[in-house]
Amino acid sequence: MTDTDPSIWGAQGVHTPLAPRIVGVGTASTGTSLSQQEVLDAFDISDPRIRSVFLNSAIEQRHLTLPPQNADGERVSEPQGELLAKHKALAIEMGTEALRACLKRAGADLSDLRHLCCVTSTGFLTPGLSALMIRELGIDRHCSRSDIVGMGCNAGLNALNVVSGWSSAHPGELAVVLCAEACSAAYAMDSTMRTAVVNSLFGDGAGAIALVSGTEDAASGIPEGPSILKFASCIIPEAVGAMRYDWDATQSRFSFFLDPQIPYVVGAHAELVVDRLLQGTGLRRSDIGHWLVHSGGKKVIDAVIVNLGLTRHALRHTVEVLRDYGNVSSGSFLFSYERLLDEKVAQPGDYGVLMTMGPGSTLETALVQW
Template sequence: MTIDIESPVTTAQLLESGALPGTQSPPRPRIVGVGTATSPTSYTQEEVLEAFDITDPRIRSLFANSAIERRYLTLPDEDDDGIRHPEPQGDLLDKHKALAVDMGAEALQACLKRAGAQLSDLRHLCCVTSTGFLTPGLSALMIRELGIDRHCSRSDIVGMGCNAGLNALGVVAGWATAHPGELAVVLCAEACSAAYAMDSTMRTAVVNSLFGDGSAAIALVAGGQDDTPAEPEGPRIIKFASCIIPEAFDAMRYDWDRAQNRFSFFLDPQIPYVVGAHAEIVVDRLLQGTGLRRSDIAHWLVHSGGKKVIDAVTVNLGLIRHDLRHTVGVLRDYGNVSSGSFLFSYERLLDERVTRPGEYGVLMTMGPGSTIETALVQW
């Protein structure tokens, strides 16, 4: 499925102009701020192995070859004998709630600061999480926690995993287009520590070697305010494209583990190759009708799904390591922080100060479904 924020474009010239001949198109939403946060404590891969008391050489090799140096995690406290015991599902849900609110508040405030905005400016808040279920949702908790205007519109996206950040961005871009000049924020808060299992199985090891706690927020505005009609700075969101892979439906799951009496992640070892094989299909669909080729894309911001996922995307899209330097760097320093990973990369790109007006970028995430989500932006 391909979704255009406004009327379909047919050439790069129309992308530049922002409207089709003889039409009055609404302003495209622009990304005006980003912010990130983590939980307080970080661990090296060796420290995680020690915490889980893992001695199996196969699992130790998996950790050692993950391309991850450090991750932020909130592990159970040690008892008097120095042992960390598995947490029951109820405690994990409490952990998810506490971490999601704390990290989310920090990321949201950092995002608004970068956007030059205040909490009172916020008109729509969309919260994304897949590491726990909350009712009322995280958006309601954030409004109460931060004292956001009770009339702020809100939405919650759950159960869409690592691709959910771009799913939410598509929804909120539509909201921003329908509400010119009003500030909207997508907030991803993933307490992956609330989804960890303490056992020595290979299934658990794949997950425990990869994920970390993290939150990221991105702010959107379409057009200017009434008193400042000029469009804000920041890349315009041009269009979205997605691709679901039904034959890999069960390759990424977060479901109930009856043996452990808790929810548990599952990642099929073949998923990097499945994602890689479909990356070209969805990117070509994203660029269809724009007059752009993959070689015209100056910036690639891809989900830090794991070393093999990154390698597969690089090969199948004909990219070089420099193209995915931020994706690789985020994986190294944070691990896979699920739905907000690509925003950690976007923040690093902005901090580099290398983007130039007119340049194009592609955002890409992948997750359960199995699904690849993409977005085309222009500075």
């Protein structure tokens, strides 16, 4: 059975009652919020080209944990081992806060959790973050778990796709996808424009989203939320190296690379993947009331708006999350979803599209209905 087979759709283009519903969301970030000017000052950056990249990024604040200072007050480069330790500590700290906030909104406790999927691309851990979170929080040892590592900014929707399948197979049981990205642990310090683009963009953040299926009656005590109807993906093989980690032998650490053309490449494929998502549903783009797109950067957002024919208002939450947090990688779209919920404008029957993009190069989408 394919995702466009009409037998899985009802009269209004919706799935069966076993379609998983989103019943909670929560976000968190590290304690230090810095303006772009404060980041420039912290690293004593005077190159006008690099300063322009920072100050014209449409980012006002980001949460970061900066490298330590030496005796002269200069920020010192952290070895890869220290960066991995930073990633572990921040991921657990932010992940714990986001998970608790998500469960609170879902009206659930840690004891209700039956599957935990953790997503991260800013550090490598074995055992994975899911095992560390279960130990840290005293979650039931029989809670099943999964880890999605290294897929990048699109990975939140990859995880949501996988966990939606788990949820449909375990009706009534609570699952959570947790995206924890300590982008401060993935920074390189040099004077190149390549590094400047990355360092001007990313911030620390974690987002969690809770799913449950098969409990639509009010007596279940589970909050109402949109059903997840369908997913669609699009990989761009010719752009496989446009977003990647490279080993920097001079600094003995990993360094992230972003091709300057990636906003336009991603934007050019946005229409293709959205049309595939809506294929077989009877829906048009104009029927979508809510767009929640990854806050990948100003140029990425502009490219999506142009190629999908959207207004800036349609992507207001995406724009605001970029402004207030920068790009928090895989969890960015959850920050936008949380703001949409707090806005209280979504009505029963409304459709929404979630969209993320990242290394591969890949676009991921999901169709939801309230």
